[in-house]
Amino acid sequence: MSQQSEDRYARGMATRRAVLGDAHVDRAQAAMTDIDRDFQTFIVEGAWGSVWSRPHFSHRERSFVTIALLAGLGHHEELAMHVRATANTGASREDVIEALMHVAVYAGVPAANHALKIVKQVYADMDRENEGGVR
Template identity: 70%
Template sequence: MGQDRLERGMAVRRAVLGEAHVDRAGAATTAFDAPFQAFITEGAWGSVWAREGLSHRDRSLITLALLAGLGHWEEFAMHVRATANTGATAEEIREAMLHVAVYAGVPAANHALKIVKETLGETAIDREAGA
């Protein structure tokens, strides 16, 4: 069952984060952190992200809100980039960050919005918003 979750997790991880990102992470994996990489691939991607209860888009938005609320900015930017694969739009990300402002604090949401603008590019965001 573990190998099945690991394989399913790798497929979901590649679908969400993209082939290039996962290939870079794999190339950077050493004997020291290989157990951790297997753990997150099996646990996060193969057990949670692979479930049918929520779409990848929904999980993406939830993940962004949690990472912003916790201030995990490097992971946050990575998951903003992943929205190109999950289908979450800039407008939906903005709405999620409004929730972050209410439930986790304005400073966290403000910094998250700055990262979203830098990551997606303000021109693309404005175009999507009809500006």
């Protein structure tokens, strides 16, 4: 791995941990095998080390843009993960709702409707966890 690649990987892991949390990243790392090792490296370097680490958007802004894209494309598992990550990015529930209003107009009401169902469930789960002191 080149020095530039090593730097991008380290930056990506730091950003990924800041956004998704240590527990999520540790689970993903523990589940990694030879089958997906190169893919995971690609994601860490490309998504987290390059795009999420760029300076123009804050993590908050990247969070609701990502949520809108995932909702519009129907990537529900990733959507739930990124909604949960709003606890770390600073994206508010209002930010997420506004993003989904854009999804309704530009990607379709059914996509936004299903995303809202997921968002409501994730926030209900998070609220329950916070009430019980579980994180």
